[in-house]
Amino acid sequence: MKxxxxxxxxxxxxxxxxxxxxxxxxxxxxVGACIVNTDKRIxxxxxxxxxxxxxxxxxxxxxxxxSIVDTKYPYVVHxxxxxxxxxxxxxxxxxxxxxxxxxxxxMKLIIxxxxxxxxxVSDKYSETDLHKAAFKMMKAANISYxxxxxxxxxxxx
Ligand SMILES: Nc1nc(=O)n([C@H]2C[C@H](O)[C@@H](COP(=O)(O)O)O2)cc1CO
Ligand SMILES: [Zn+2]
Numbered sequence: 001m002k003x004x005x006x007x008x009x010x011x012x013x014x015x016x017x018x019x020x021x022x023x024x025x026x027x028x029x030x031v032g033a034c035i036v037n038t039d040k041r042i043x044x045x046x047x048x049x050x051x052x053x054x055x056x057x058x059x060x061x062x063x064x065x066x067s068i069v070d071t072k073y074p075y076v077v078h079x080x081x082x083x084x085x086x087x088x089x090x091x092x093x094x095x096x097x098x099x100x101x102x103x104x105x106x107m108k109l110i111i112x113x114x115x116x117x118x119x120x121v122s123d124k125y126s127e128t129d130l131h132k133a134a135f136k137m138m139k140a141a142n143i144s145y146x147x148x149x150x151x152x153x154x155x156x157x
Contacts, residue, residue: 003048005152006030007153009040009095010119010148011152011153012080012151013034013036013095013097013119014034014097014099014119014121014148014150014151015151015153015154016032016034016042016097016153017032017033017034017046017079017097017098017099018032018044018099018121018151018156019032019154020032020033020034020045020046020047020079021047021048021106021156022047022154023047023049023052024047024049024079025049025056025058025061026048026049026061026072026076027061028079029048029100029114030047030048030099030156031047031048031078031079031098031099031100032045032046032047032048032098032099033045033047033079033080033082033083033096033097033098033099034081034083034096034097034098035083035084035091035094035095035096035097035115036094036095036096036097037086037089037090037091037093037094038093038094040088042093043087043089043090043091043094044051044053044083044084044085044086044087044088045083045086046077046079046080046081046082046083046084046085046086047079047082048076048077048078048082049076049077049082050075050077051075051077052139053097054075059072060072060075060098063091065067078102078103078105078106078144079098079099080096080098080101080102080106080109080110081105081106081109081140083096083098084109084110084113084115087113090150091113091115092112092113092114093113093114093115093116094114094115094117095115095116095117096110096114096115096117096118096119097119097120098108098118098119098120098121099120099121099122099150100120100121100122100123100124100125101118101120101123101126101131101134102118102120102133102134103125103130103134104130104133104134104137104150106134106139107133107138108136108137110138110143111138111141111143113142113152115143116142116144117143117144117146118141118143118144118145118146119139119145119146119147119148120145120146120147121147121149121150122127123147
């Protein structure tokens with residue numbers, strides 16, 4: 001008889017996203033993303049980090065500073081953007097598993113890459129205006145969404 005305690009597809013893909021998030025150097029928010037096509041194949045993964053050549057020890061990781069230039073915000077590539085850029089196959093019709101609901105900028109990339117479903121864990125920024133803008137674009141583009149629990153298999157302490 002087959003093993004009974006195997007993980008579901010959702011647990012597997014969100015687990016891969018959570019594992020990817022563990023690579024993030026961001027001290028406050030670590031995000032991971034995993035793109036899955038209609039054949040249930042993983043075609044791209046990513047986490048939030050600096051662009052190639054921008055050294056983690058030479059760029060700021062602060063959230064606030066006198067100038068925005070001395071914060072992380074102008075520099076970080078979001079997990080979803082990295083997953084899309086890393087995609088090895090056609091993204092049209094695929095799902096993106098992400099540990100945090102996408103921001104407005106990533107939502108534009110998700111729409112333009114033909115991703116049709118967003119599966120996420122946290123929506124801790126749901127009260128912000130930019131989240132509302134992201135949500136509005138997602139609805140207009142007919143992208144479906146669902147929230148799931150984090151995988152117990154991958155923990156980030
Ligand atoms: N969906 C997302 N994907 C991401 O990769 N990020 C990244 C950008 C920053 O590195 C970090 C958010 O930092 P903070 O504002 O919570 O300290 O997470 C943020 C969001 C939020 O929408
Ligand atoms: Zn984003």
